[in-house]
Amino acid sequence: MKKDSIAFERKREQMVDKQIESRGIIDINVIAAMLKVPRHLFVSEALMCQAYGDYPLPIGEQQTISQPYIVAEMTQSLQLGKDDRVLEIGTGSGYQTAILAEIAFRVYTIERINSLFIKARKLFDELHYHNIVARYSDGTLGWKAESPFDAIIVTAGAPEIPESLIKQLAIGGRMVIPVGDQFSQELIKLYKDEQGIRKTNLGGCRFVKLLGEEGWRYQ
């Protein structure tokens, strides 16, 4: 395990200052988590120096680790508290998972590419994230046995919001998901109460495709 050096800590402070706080993120739990999680350990050694840049980066298997600001915005939109149980679809590098795990009680995360799942799970162990439960499967079907969830986050773009996920959201629960075609999506926040579902559009975004049963049906 590589040490989290002072140089990376400085880069993290700059990232939070220039990309996160200056763009309006105010949730102190999100800011504290982004200052703490060693993002450079979630990318390959060759990309470590770029890990705190204002952009997404490749993580292999044609997937990407999301831009820091997007991670902050999506996490803030979930309005997480320390007792919340969160479901994440699309573990990828595991960076977003770690941010959620810093704030919430427990994070259930699902990844459909085995090599990414294995790598992320190993990192969670090494970094002592004992409140992350990782699984290799199709996340569009959710994780029924552990439902309902206080929050659900989907980190890949879907043609529409998977029905199974809406069902697995608790009353009072929040979900954030990029919805659109394969080239561009809108970040949709969904709130569920006794009356039903309320949606707000948080703006345009661009994610890799959510594949699987209730996502895009082709590779």
Ligand code: SAH
């Ligand atoms: N939050 C991650 C984003 C990774 S990109 C990070 O910052 O690193 C999105 C991930 O979603 C990819 O790893 C992709 O394999 C995964 N994915 C796509 N469709 C999926 C599905 N149906 N179930 C689970 N994971 C899926």
